[in-house]
Amino acid sequence: MSRRRARPRGPRRASCPSGKVRFRDRIAATLALATIQHDDRPGRPKVEARVYRCPSCAGWHLTSSRPLRR
Numbered sequence: 001m002s003r004r005r006a007r008p009r010g011p012r013r014a015s016c017p018s019g020k021v022r023f024r025d026r027i028a029a030t031l032a033l034a035t036i037q038h039d040d041r042p043g044r045p046k047v048e049a050r051v052y053r054c055p056s057c058a059g060w061h062l063t064s065s066r067p068l069r070r
C-alpha cells in the first residue's frame with residue numbers, strides 16, 4: 001500500500017529557465033531595482049543594473065554587470 005498525498009508537482013509560480021528572479025511586470029522589476037540601488041553603501045562600487053523583458057518566460061528580470069576586478 002502506498003500512501004499518496006495530493007501534492008501537485010512543481011512550483012506554482014512561473015520560473016525562468018535562466019534561474020533568475022522573475023517579476024510579473026516592468027513595474028515590479030523596476031521597484032526591485034530601485035530597492036537594490038537604494039542599498040548603496042559607501043565604499044562599494046556602483047552596480048549597474050537594468051530591467052529587461054525575458055523572451056523565455058515572458059517575465060522581467062534584473063541584470064547587473066559587476067566589474068570582476070578587485
Ligand SMILES: [Zn+2]
Nearest residue numbers: 016054056057
Ligand atoms: Zn525569464
